[in-house]
Amino acid sequence: MASCTAPLLALSLLVLWTSPALGGTNDAEDCCLSVTQRPIPGNIVRAFRYLLLKDGCRVPAVVFTTLRGHELCAPPDQPWVDRIIRRLHRISAKASLALPPPQPCLLQVPIQDSSP
Template sequence: MAPCVATLLGFSLLVLWTSPAPALGGANDAEDCCLSVTRRPIPGNIVKAFRYLLMKDGCRVPAVVFTTLRGHQLCAPPNQPWVERIIWRLKRSSAKLAPDSTRGSPASE
């Protein structure tokens, strides 16, 4: 009886040891998702970047994550007008910083 138990135990350990670890968060790990979002507007002048975290990415709470000038990350609801205004401002300012590919090139002169 003891050899049978030892064989079963050894086989079980072998199966557990060689099995791949289950994926627990899909594309995003839980640590990348927001647990809640703020309803209070965030001042746009303290925000330097944003990114979306959506349910299709594996997050339970859809959010826009704003990164502040000090490096803090704040979660906001994506469907609020104040959030859309900050995103629009960030996109507009990044477009101004991007070099225009037609200016200064010999082909455009």
């Protein structure tokens, strides 16, 4: 009985140890299964992020988030993808320049009169 338990325990530990939920790799739902070769209109994109092989994904991709919240997977090596990313960087830089400088916070503490 004990001779059957040890291999079963070892197999269970191996499965748990290689599980993506416990490891540092991305879940399949975080990765793109394919990418579109058709250019995405840059004016509908509000954000992007990279999903690369080193992140645990099988398909390297740039994930564009549209104004409506949809996520579209694009190949990172295409010129039209670079143009959209540069456009988003320019918009982000302009927005940060347009913000007023931060104002110092003054903490006002009420002073209590301690005289009798």
